[in-house]
């Protein structure tokens with residue numbers, strides 16, 4: 001899937017933008033606050049319905065406007081053209097159209113026009129709280145095993161109910177719900193473990209390639225309880241759980257741990273190494289996605305060059321440019337970066353007092 005045309009109206013600093021992209025790599029540069037991130041955010045938002053900056057969608061509507069809209073044209077590997085339009089109003093009304101037909105679920109669009117964004121929030125992959133990495137793992141599992149979503153939702157529901165019973169001290173019902181929770185938690189854990197094994201293999205291979213000096217770098221999966229049997233843990237801790245009103249062992253405690261020489265990687269690695277490692281986690285996601293879907297997603301990488309040295313940038317750009325991937329990459333100054341890419345098209349973003357942000361090549 002290839003994004004060829006993009007029209008943005010009233011999205012953040014953009015009043016009206018019409019742009020065609022005809023190269024695999026698009027570099028977007030410009031001063032701070034000019035609208036580089038907003039451009040890739042628009043591409044990502046149109047596909048996923050979310051902003052990677054965790055803002056409410058109403059914040060994305062240009063100030064003093066009531067509605068934003070994004071139109072795009074995607075070309076498939078078989079050279080079919082798809083026209084996609086998404087608009088969103090301050091009254092929280094969203095309209096999604098593909099080939100002129102109304103689409104009711106954003107997830108259908110995300111599947112058909114996949115976009116992956118790697119932004120400075122992702123660069124903190126190692127430093128974030130466990131929930132961030134757990135969500136990352138779940139996101140990967142959802143893609144590899146479509147039935148996982150159902151199991152995951154059921155587990156969440158049963159866990160909520162169990163916590164409610166613990167809170168209200170209804171010990172008579174607790175045993176039944178505990179057993180039900182354990183069955184579902186085991187299924188969730190098995191799915192996570194299988195996908196983690198794949199993640200770990202790819203991680204080891206990429207670390208050897210990108211960080212050859214860090215041979216003692218390991219990735220581990222923590223399932224969320226210490227002993228083999230979760231039911232035994234819940235039974236032995238029931239009095240504590242009744243007191244605090246929730247269970248403190250289960251799938252909500254899972255994490256991905258990265259270690260160097262048995263030390264937590266987040267305290268050991270440098271900022272640049274941590275950023276590279278975070279990008280590699282998303283590279284793994286892209287690779288797994290491509291294996292499952294047989295076509296690459298559109299890849300948006302925000303602020304590529306900060307913290308990364310020249311040789312790392314060269315390795316990374318070579319790696320990303322394989323397999324006909326389409327890349328949108330932002331940087332404050334494309335000058336030192338463009339040489340790492342094969343025939344990139346460079347657009348400069350600047351603010352125009354009348355038209356909002358505009359692109360020039």
Ligand SMILES: Nc1ncnc2c1ncn2[C@@H]1O[C@H](COP(=O)(O)OP(=O)(O)OP(=O)(O)O)[C@@H](O)[C@H]1O
Pocket residue numbers: 011012013030031032033034035036037038039059060061062063332
């Ligand atoms: N809803 C909105 N309406 C109008 N302008 C907005 C809105 N939301 C954000 N902006 C403005 O959009 C501009 C572009 O922000 P963006 O984050 O894209 O800049 P950037 O070029 O990526 O900068 P940096 O180099 O600092 O990362 C900012 O000046 C911001 O104040």
Ligand SMILES: [Mg+2]
Pocket residue numbers: 036037038302303
């Ligand atoms: Mg930015």
